[in-house]
Amino acid sequence: MDWQHGTGSQKFSIYHDDQAKAKRQEEWKERKEAWEKRVREDLARNIERLEKAESALVKSQAHANELRERIRCAGNESFKERAGTWLKEEEERSKSIEQWVGRVKEWIAEDERKLRG
Numbered sequence: 001m002d003w004q005h006g007t008g009s010q011k012f013s014i015y016h017d018d019q020a021k022a023k024r025q026e027e028w029k030e031r032k033e034a035w036e037k038r039v040r041e042d043l044a045r046n047i048e049r050l051e052k053a054e055s056a057l058v059k060s061q062a063h064a065n066e067l068r069e070r071i072r073c074a075g076n077e078s079f080k081e082r083a084g085t086w087l088k089e090e091e092e093r094s095k096s097i098e099q100w101v102g103r104v105k106e107w108i109a110e111d112e113r114k115l116r117g
Contacts, residue, residue, distance in 0.1 A: 036115065043111035050104045057097040064090040 067087040074080045 039111055039114050043108060043115070046104055046107045046111060050101065050108060053097055053101045053104060057094060057101060060090055060094040060097055064094060 064087060067083050067090060071080050071083045071087065074083065
């Protein structure tokens with residue numbers, strides 16, 4: 001039976017079903033938009049984290065290079081030993097920052113994949 005020719009209760013049921021479907025679609029659209037907004041915000045935060053981490057890495061590497069030069073030019077063995085310890089610590093710091101940069105880049109790639117759908 002065609003819905004346009006049904007009884008009053010059938011017409012109401014179909015109308016009600018259409019309204020419910022439209023409401024669910026609207027709710028789905030709103031949830032999806034909210035999710036996309038959160039992902040875009042996460043992406044922006046991760047890009048900011050990456051920029052800060054890369055800046056810290058450049059500074060750490062520059063400091064390590066400075067220490068290497070000071071060790072190379074130093075005449076005092078005691079200073080060379082201390083600076084060698086500082087250099088090792090700075091190299092460990094650089095390695096840690098590099099690992100953090102890698103993780104943040106993965107997060108950025110994941111956020112971008114989510115947004116592409």
